[in-house]
Amino acid sequence: MTHRHLALFALALTLNAASKEKTGSVTYSKDVAPIVNNRCVECHRPGEVAPMSFLNYKEVRPRAAAIKEKVISRTMPPWLADPHYGQFKNDRRMSKTEIDTIVSWVNNGAPEGRPQDLPKLSEFQTGWNIGKPDLTFSLLEEVEVPAEGVAPYKYYKVPSNFTEDKWVEAAEIRVGNRALVHHVIVFIQESVNAGKAGDGVTDNLLVGFAPGEQPKLYEPGTAKLVKAGSTFMFQMHYTPNGTAGKDKTVVGLRFARQPVVKRALTGKALTKDFVIPAGDSNYEVKSSWTAKEDTLIRSFMPHMHLRGKDFQYPAVYPDGRSEVVLSVPRYDFNWQLVYNLKEPLLLPKGSRLDCVAHFDNSANNKFNPDPAKTVKWGDQTWEEMMIGWFDFTLADQNLLSQR
Numbered sequence: 001m002t003h004r005h006l007a008l009f010a011l012a013l014t015l016n017a018a019s020k021e022k023t024g025s026v027t028y029s030k031d032v033a034p035i036v037n038n039r040c041v042e043c044h045r046p047g048e049v050a051p052m053s054f055l056n057y058k059e060v061r062p063r064a065a066a067i068k069e070k071v072i073s074r075t076m077p078p079w080l081a082d083p084h085y086g087q088f089k090n091d092r093r094m095s096k097t098e099i100d101t102i103v104s105w106v107n108n109g110a111p112e113g114r115p116q117d118l119p120k121l122s123e124f125q126t127g128w129n130i131g132k133p134d135l136t137f138s139l140l141e142e143v144e145v146p147a148e149g150v151a152p153y154k155y156y157k158v159p160s161n162f163t164e165d166k167w168v169e170a171a172e173i174r175v176g177n178r179a180l181v182h183h184v185i186v187f188i189q190e191s192v193n194a195g196k197a198g199d200g201v202t203d204n205l206l207v208g209f210a211p212g213e214q215p216k217l218y219e220p221g222t223a224k225l226v227k228a229g230s231t232f233m234f235q236m237h238y239t240p241n242g243t244a245g246k247d248k249t250v251v252g253l254r255f256a257r258q259p260v261v262k263r264a265l266t267g268k269a270l271t272k273d274f275v276i277p278a279g280d281s282n283y284e285v286k287s288s289w290t291a292k293e294d295t296l297i298r299s300f301m302p303h304m305h306l307r308g309k310d311f312q313y314p315a316v317y318p319d320g321r322s323e324v325v326l327s328v329p330r331y332d333f334n335w336q337l338v339y340n341l342k343e344p345l346l347l348p349k350g351s352r353l354d355c356v357a358h359f360d361n362s363a364n365n366k367f368n369p370d371p372a373k374t375v376k377w378g379d380q381t382w383e384e385m386m387i388g389w390f391d392f393t394l395a396d397q398n399l400l401s402q403r
Contacts, residue, residue, distance in 0.1 A: 026105045027113025028057045034119045035098050036060060039077050047127055049178070049211070055121065057112050064110040071099050078212060078335045082327040087342040090214075129215050130170040133252030137232055142246045145180045151238040153379050157189070158232045167223035170254035171207035172215035177247040182237045182381070183210040183336075186251050191229035205266045206232070207251065212335035213301075222262040222298075222393060223255075237379070262393040264298070269355045269388040272377040276307065276384060279371055281362035285386045288354045294395035296344035297353070300326045301389040305381050306333050306367045309360040313388060315345065316352040331357075333367065333381070346395065355388030 026032070036044075036054050044054035054060050060067070070076035077092040105111070137158050145151060160166075175181040185208045206224060207216040218224070234249065269289040276283045302311035308331040316322045326339055347353065363371040369382040377384060 026101060026108060027111050027117065028060065028105065029113035029115060029117035031101050031113075032060070032105050033057075035094070035101060037119060037122055039092065039094060039098070041122065042129070048129075061110055061112070064106045068103055068106040071102050078332075078337065080328045080330060080332060080335060080337060081339055082329050085324045085327040086339070088339045089342045090338070090340045127174065128172060128252060130172045130217060130252065130254050132254075133170075133172070134255050136250050136252045138250040139176075139234060139236075139248050142176075142248045143236065143238070145177070145238045145245050145247060146240050147242055147244040148240050150380065151240055154236045154238070156234045156236065158234060160226060160230045160232060162226060162228045162230060164228050166226045166228075166253075167256040167260045168206070168226055168253050169220070169223040169256045169260075170215065170217045171224070172252050173207055173209035173249060174252065175209060175247065175249045177245050179241055179243075180238050180245050180247055181209075181249065182239045183213075184208065184237070184249055185235040187233040187235065188224075188226055189231040189233050190227050191231070209249075210336035211333075212337050214338060218264050220258055221256075221260060222264050223260045224264045226253075239381075262397060265392050265394070267353075267390050267392055269353055269390075271386055274377065274384075274386065276359050276361045276375040278374050279362050281360050281364060282309065283359045283361060285357050285359065286354065287386060287388060288352050289388075289390075291347040291349055291351045291353070294349050295347045295351070296393045296395055297325070297341065297347060298344050298391040298393065299338050299340045301336070301338045302326075302328055302331065302355070302357070303336065303385055303387040303389060304331055304333065304357060304359070305384045306369060307359040307361050307365060307375060307384055308333055309358040309365075311355065311357045311388070313390075314354045314356065315347060316354060318348055318350040344393070353388070353390065355386070357386050359384065 040054045042048070043050040044052060046053055052059070052063065054063075067076075071094055074093065077094065079092040081088060081091070083093070137160070139156050140158060143154065143156075171186070173184050173186060175184060186206045188204045188206050190204070206226070216224075232251065234251075236247075236249065238247065267289055269287040271285060271287040274283075274285045300313055302313075304311065311328045311331050312324055313326040314322050315325050325345055359375075361368060361371060361373075361375055365371070375384050377386075
């Protein structure tokens with residue numbers, strides 16, 4: 001064999017090896033399916049909020065290029081928190097390794113791989129993310145939503161019929177008509193005393209549903225108290241879309257499986273006293289909440305509407321020290337996310353939880369309904385809100401007897 005033939009033979013072996021490495025290195029079954037199962041199918045499955053299902057290769061393959069684009073831009077999975085502030089146990093961000101794996105798979109033609117390499121798909125309770133509820137409560141009658149016009153908030157009472165106090169460790173809202181329901185909040189109304197409004201401790205809030213918001217799920221030993229004789233108040237916000245329809249929303253509850261040692265409470269720092277000038281691209285609004293006892297903050301949920309630009313939670317301690325504990329630099333009204341801290345944040349008595357938000361009421365905001373309009377607080381999405389929700393427990397649980 002001549003030197004030329006040897007060179008060509010060696011080149012052929014190299015190209016063949018490279019081809020095998022390219023086609024065999026990353027496949028859906030072995031490499032991509034575990035990522036999709038872990039990061040995507042929570043929402044991308046039948047009956048959930050995502051518009052398409054990703055349960056298998058047949059469903060994922062046609063959208064491979066779009067998936068690549070979304071993960072590179074970090075648009076998906078949705079996560080808006082700045083990683084430089086706080087650590088969160090429900091952080092949805094993909095790692096660089098996961099992103100690189102998906103990119104490599106798509107670039108190599110998105111091969112399926114061997115069926116025997118597929119991981120076991122996570123088990124889900126059909127229709128529920130909290131598992132099978134112990135009890136469900138629905139609107140007593142179907143609500144008719146008109147095709148057009150503005151639908152003001154509607155409130156519907158549903159009796160619990162509880163004859164004893166109940167501790168709820170998980171709650172989930174399942175809307176009856178996703179096309180017409182913008183958001184739902186279920187409140188607890190106690191039979192004698194529903195609590196004082198405006199004190200920053202809205203212990204009567206049970207669970208909410210909005211675009212991107214996940215069910216309420218507390219860690220073992222922590223739960224929300226629903227007292228005997230309470231009534232559930234459904235706050236319903238419907239958005240007519242050109243076609244009349246009906247809705248019968250349901251809330252499911254799972255009761256505590258073990259003794260409750262921490263009572264979950266909900267607080268908010270809000271202000272309604274703002275006027276956003278027409279055309280202002282960076283209007284600032286602030287609110288605050290002060291801890292009356294030593295408090296352990298468990299989660300945050302910033303809330304604004306279509307002009308929301310960014311949102312921060314700075315904590316200010318009694319010694320004057322301050323730190324940003326959550327920063328959302330690019331707020332997105334389409335994703336009402338809750339940020340669950342890996343470790344609870346201790347706010348000693350007298351500490352202050354501030355909220356600092358900015359609004360873009362200019363023409364540069366593509367979501368702005370009308371940049372020529374001055375905007376105030378209001379229920380509808382073309383108006384504005386500024387609420388810093390948070391869940392917490394008290395460091396001294398004996399204080400719960402005072403509430």
